[in-house]
Amino acid sequence: MNIAIVGLGKMGKIISEIAKKRGHEIVTIDPASKDADFPSIDQKSVAGCHAAIDFTHPSVAIKNAETLADLGMPTVMGTTGWYEKEQEVKSYIEQKDSAFIYASNFSLGMNLFFTILKQISPLIDRFDAYDVAGIEYHHNKKADSPSGTAKTIAEILKNNIDRKKTITYDMVDRVIGKDELHFASLRCGSIPGMHKVILDSEADTIELTHIARNREGFALGAVLAAEWVADKKGFFTVDQMMQSILTQDRQL
Ligand SMILES: NC(=O)c1ccc[n+]([C@@H]2O[C@H](COP(=O)([O-])OP(=O)(O)OC[C@H]3O[C@@H](n4cnc5c(N)ncnc54)[C@H](O)[C@@H]3O)[C@@H](O)[C@H]2O)c1
Structure with a gap:
């Protein structure tokens, strides 16, 4: 898969490594990182991507979720601190017929x-x-x-x-x-x-x-969620992902 990593901070860097190890191609998006491929989410930065993973900041999480939905990008939202707006985000995702999965703990x-x-x-x-x-x-x-x-x-x-x-x-x-x-x-x-x-x-x-030994468990969970959500439509929690995996005959 091609995955856009939004936010190249502590988590974004580990997620990039784990995604590459699992054979994915990645592009990175971060306005404040000189190592990122692009400064913002737009048609150009996510071109050819099958999913995006956002680990940024609560102040930008909702805007990022909406922009990614506008671009039809299935999204894994690892950023925390926006949950009081959960219903608003859910309506936006459904209205755009996009896909979104979130968890406060992706480990x-x-x-x-x-x-x-x-x-x-x-x-x-x-x-x-x-x-x-x-x-x-x-x-x-x-x-x-x-x-x-x-x-x-x-x-x-x-x-x-x-x-x-x-x-x-x-x-x-x-x-x-x-x-x-x-x-x-x-x-x-x-x-x-x-x-x-x-x-x-x-x-x-x-x-x-x-x-917990380190942050790698969170990163692996987020990459697995990207693999899972890429071919779906709707608004999901990681619980729903686990339940669906439990009933599937599929190795992750
Ligand atoms: N859900 C989970 O399992 C889980 C696990 C760990 C951390 N988190 C959450 O993930 C978020 C990030 O954590 P971190 O430790 O990597 O933080 P961090 O501060 O190390 O990194 C955040 C990065 O996001 C970038 N950023 C800010 N605005 C952006 C934008 N609009 N577009 C793209 N990039 C942008 C910043 O420049 C920074 O590099 C926090 O909300 C944290 O609570 C969630």
Whole structure:
């Protein structure tokens, strides 16, 4: 495929490398990078491309999404921070009969982790011998707590395990309720990110852990999403991509 990489920052550079390794031809678009092939998205810069991947800035994400839809370019939107305008963007994409996929976390491993949790949590729901909790670890520069990913994991567990009715992220300086799902956060050193789900009974403990090593997982997920969305029309989340891959007999 020919892929336009929009934004040649930290993520755009890794995505370019991963896309090339997977045999794609790329063009890069960034007004502020001397290494980019083009400064802006237009007919010339995306000519011959089958999809575009945007990892830029929240302030330009919607404009870029609209310009790419005007040019009929299936788009992977990795940029975060525009979600309050989700309905507006969805209408624009549908009106232009274009294709668009977005995720706040494109990491392939993390999306596999979410999918695995969705599959097994109805089973956990059947066995109330096991209490359920979570913990996430990140480096000491992380601004938010809990991580957005921890919130997604906690919601998956709460939505599928009937005995957990609420999520508690804060420290509990009391006995925790049986119907509370505790999800704790720890900040230390340089940890890129670790999310753990704990199932605990009187007899044993089961731990399911995702450990991020670097940013390559995000980049691979974004390139796979470009391959997936290139022949589609519509507005998709990465969840829909994972569900569709689950039902296809296709190797990615
Ligand atoms: N969805 C995910 O899985 C995921 C993962 C990592 C980062 N992100 C998000 O991706 C975005 C970029 O992250 P980053 O770490 O690469 O940032 P970065 O600051 O390193 O790079 C952003 C690049 O976009 C360029 N840019 C700005 N406006 C542009 C425009 N109109 N057209 C083309 N290029 C433009 C900038 O010059 C810069 O080089 C952020 O919103 C970040 O939160 C998402």
